[in-house]
Amino acid sequence: xxxxxxxxxxxxxxxxxxxxxxxxxxxxxxxxxxxxxxxxxxxxxxxxxxxxxxxxxxxxxxxxxxxxxxxxxxxxxxxxxxxxxxxxxxxxxxxxxxxxxxxxxxxxxxxxxxxxxxxxxxxxxxxxxxxxxxxxxxxxxxxxxxxxxxxxxxxxxxxxxxxxxxxxxxxxxxxxxxxxxxxxxxxxxxxxxxxxxxxxxxxxxxxxxxxxxxxxxxxxxxxxxxxxxxxxxxxxxxxxxxxxxxxxxxxxxxxxxxxxxxxxxxxxxxxxxxxxxxxxxxxxxxxxxxxxxxxxxxxxxxxxxxxxxxxxxxxxxxxxxxxxxxxxxxxxxxxxxxxxxxxxxxx
Ligand SMILES: Cc1cc2nc3c(=O)[nH]c(=O)nc-3n(C[C@H](O)[C@H](O)[C@H](O)COP(=O)(O)O)c2cc1C
Numbered sequence: 001x002x003x004x005x006x007x008x009x010x011x012x013x014x015x016x017x018x019x020x021x022x023x024x025x026x027x028x029x030x031x032x033x034x035x036x037x038x039x040x041x042x043x044x045x046x047x048x049x050x051x052x053x054x055x056x057x058x059x060x061x062x063x064x065x066x067x068x069x070x071x072x073x074x075x076x077x078x079x080x081x082x083x084x085x086x087x088x089x090x091x092x093x094x095x096x097x098x099x100x101x102x103x104x105x106x107x108x109x110x111x112x113x114x115x116x117x118x119x120x121x122x123x124x125x126x127x128x129x130x131x132x133x134x135x136x137x138x139x140x141x142x143x144x145x146x147x148x149x150x151x152x153x154x155x156x157x158x159x160x161x162x163x164x165x166x167x168x169x170x171x172x173x174x175x176x177x178x179x180x181x182x183x184x185x186x187x188x189x190x191x192x193x194x195x196x197x198x199x200x201x202x203x204x205x206x207x208x209x210x211x212x213x214x215x216x217x218x219x220x221x222x223x224x225x226x227x228x229x230x231x232x233x234x235x236x237x238x239x240x241x242x243x244x245x246x247x248x249x250x251x252x253x254x255x256x257x258x259x260x261x262x263x264x265x266x267x268x269x270x271x272x273x274x275x276x277x278x279x280x281x282x283x284x285x286x287x288x289x290x291x292x293x294x295x296x297x298x299x300x301x302x303x304x305x306x307x308x309x310x311x312x313x314x315x316x317x318x319x320x321x322x323x324x325x326x327x328x329x330x331x332x333x334x335x336x337x338x339x340x341x342x343x344x345x346x347x
Contacts, residue, residue: 001297001301002017002301002304003016003017003018003297003300003301003304003312004016004017004018005017007051007310007311009052009219009257009287009310009311010167010219010256010257010287011217011219012096012166012167012219014051014052014096014311015049015051015094016049016050016051017051017304017310017311017312018049018050018051018052018300018311018312018313018314018325019050019051019052019053019054019289019311019312019313019314020045020050020052020053020054020313020314020315020318021054021259021261021291021313021314021315021318022054022055022056022057022100022169022171022223022315023056023315023318023319023342024056024057024067024068024071024342025041025056025342025343025346026056026068026069026070026071026130026342026343027070027345027346028070028071028072028073029070030070031078032059032062032066032071032072032073032075032076032079033072033073033078033079033081033082034072034079034082034083034085034086035082035346037345037346037347038072038082038085038086038346039085039086039088039089039090040089040346040347041346041347042055042086042089042090042097043086043089043090043092043093043095044093044322044347045090045095045318045322046090046093046094046095046096046097047093047094047095048322048323048324048325048326049325049326050095050318050325051096051311052095052096052097052098052311052313053090053095053096053097053098054097054098054100054169054221054259054313055072055086055097055098055099055100056071056072056100057071057100057101057102057171057176058071058072058073058074058099058100058101058102058156058160059071059072059073059074059075059102059103059104059156060073060074060075060101060102060103060149060152060153060155060156061075061103061148061149061152061155061156062075062076062113062114063113063114063115063117063145063148063152064103064104064105064108064113064114064115064116064117064141064145064149065102065103065104065108065113065149065152065177066104066108066109066112066113067102067104067107067108067109067112067130067176068104068108068109068112068129068130069109069112069130069131073156074099074101074156074159074160074163075152075155075156077159079159080159080162080163081163083099083159083160083163083165084162084163084164086163087163087164087165087166088164091164096166096167097165097166098165098166098167098168098169098219098221099157099160099163099165099167099168099169100168100169100170100171100223101153101156101157101160101168101169101170101171101211102171102176102177103149103152103153103171103176103177103178104176104177105117105118105119105138105175105176105177105178105180106118106122106123106124106135106136106138106177106180106186107124107128107129107135107175107176107229107230109128109130109131109133110128110133110134110135110136111136115139115145116136116137116138116139117138117139117140117141117145117149117177118138118139118140118141118177118180118186119140119141119177119180119181119186119187119188119189119193119194119203120140120180120186120187120188120189120194121137121138121139121140122137122138123135123136123137123138124175124229124230125230125231126230129229135230140189143191146193146203146206149177149203149207150203150206150207150210151210153170153207153210153211154207154210154211154213154214155214157210157211157214157215158214158215160215161214161215161216161218165218166218166219167218167219167220167221167257168211168215168218168219168220168221169220169221169222169223169257169259170207170208170211170220170221170222170223170255171223172204172222172223172224172250173223173224173225173261174225174227174228174229174261175228175229175230175231176229178203178204178207179225179228181193181194181200181202181203181204182200182201182204182246183200183228183234183236184200184236184237185231185234186228187199187200197238197242197245197246201246201249204250205249205250205253208220208222208250208253208254208255209253209254211254212253212254219256219257220254220255220256220257221255221256221257221258221259221289222250222255222257222258222259223259223261224246224247224250224258224259224260224261224279225260225261225262226243226262226269226275227262227263232263235269235270239270239271240269240271240278243275243278243279243282244278244279244281244282245282247279247282247283248282248283251283251286255286256286256287257286257287257288257289258279258280258283258286258287258288258289259288259289259291259313260275260276260279260288260289260290260291260309261291261292261313262274262275262276262290262291262292262293263292263293264292264293265290265291265292265293265294265303265307265309265312266293266302266303266306266307267293274290274306274307276288276290276307276308276309277306277307277308280307280308280309281308287310287311288307288308288309288310288311289309289310289311289312289313290303290304290307290309290311290312290313291312291313291314291315294312294314294317295317295334296328296334297325297328297329300312300314316337317334317337319337319341319342320334320335320336320337320338320341321334321335
């Protein structure tokens with residue numbers, strides 16, 4: 001199987017082409033530091049053969065970025081030491097690990113942060129993911145707050161480097177802050193950070209450049225989706241050309257891996273082909289990781305062929321089965337993911 005062959009990814013030698021996608025477990029210490037079980041939890045995926053482990057979303061600042069209670073952070077220098085234990089444990093297990101950095105924007109749990117900021121004023125529809133209460137109305141970030149958001153990402157990325165991570169992933173997907181700026185439905189700003197696609201891209205590109213500046217040549221992935229936690233059906237006004245332009249701009253600014261996350265990786269978008277394939281065509285030699293709805297090794301192998309991805313990631317199958325790869329290889333049954341499994345103890 002191609003999937004099980006080693007892969008050179010931006011200077012890293014991965015044992016295979018199967019990643020663990022980011023999964024928020026919300027079991028850090030109350031101050032955002034890494035809790036006792038997190039190093040062994042992440043190392044287990046490496047020991048079970050995952051070619052790449054991407055951490056859960058890590059908050060970049062204490063002002064407005066934390067999406068969930070007990071979400072881990074890289075907002076303070078004191079957070080570095082715990083993440084170093086995670087990185088060391090994954091490395092000792094023979095694995096490779098990226099830190100996923102996130103600003104929650106208007107999807108943050110109400111009352112968690114001193115400020116509740118978004119691209120534009122208003123509340124996400126429906127309820128929050130963690131506690132199930134109505135999403136709160138957010139305030140449009142000011143220009144000064146935008147500067148602070150960019151600095152937060154860069155500082156968190158520098159701390160991730162200090163902790164020894166092998167790469168960084170920016171959470172640009174699913175309706176969190178970077179995606180709120182990128183998407184026409186959530187960005188109704190009338191200043192330079194809104195309006196046409198160039199305006200909607202302004203903050204995401206500033207973040208990419210600042211993070212690239214902070215991490216040097218470390219691999220930098222962008223997690224991209226169309227669907228959002230509060231809007232499963234979003235389509236960009238410019239369709240195929242728009243998503244391709246976004247991908248090209250991100251790569252030109254310093255992203256060197258695209259992680260395309262969908263409900264179903266092989267499903268065609270309205271323009272007739274899977275999103276990952278559309279993006280892979282746009283960015284030429286840039287590696288693309290495809291995600292969404294894969295359940296078996298056979299699914300994943302077929303998706304590699306049909307979507308132009310060099311690698312796949314899975315989330316729910318790994319959550320329900322930390323030994324998902326070995327179970328598949330031995331032909332054993334795998335457990336199905338059930339909502340709420342993420343709240344179970346890490347080990
Ligand atoms: C419990 C849970 C937590 C998640 N947390 C994150 C996260 O922190 N960051 C992120 O980018 N995606 C997150 N996701 C989305 C997954 O990474 C993935 O894109 C999605 O589940 C689809 O992949 P799958 O079909 O393999 O599960 C989460 C998904 C689940 C089920």
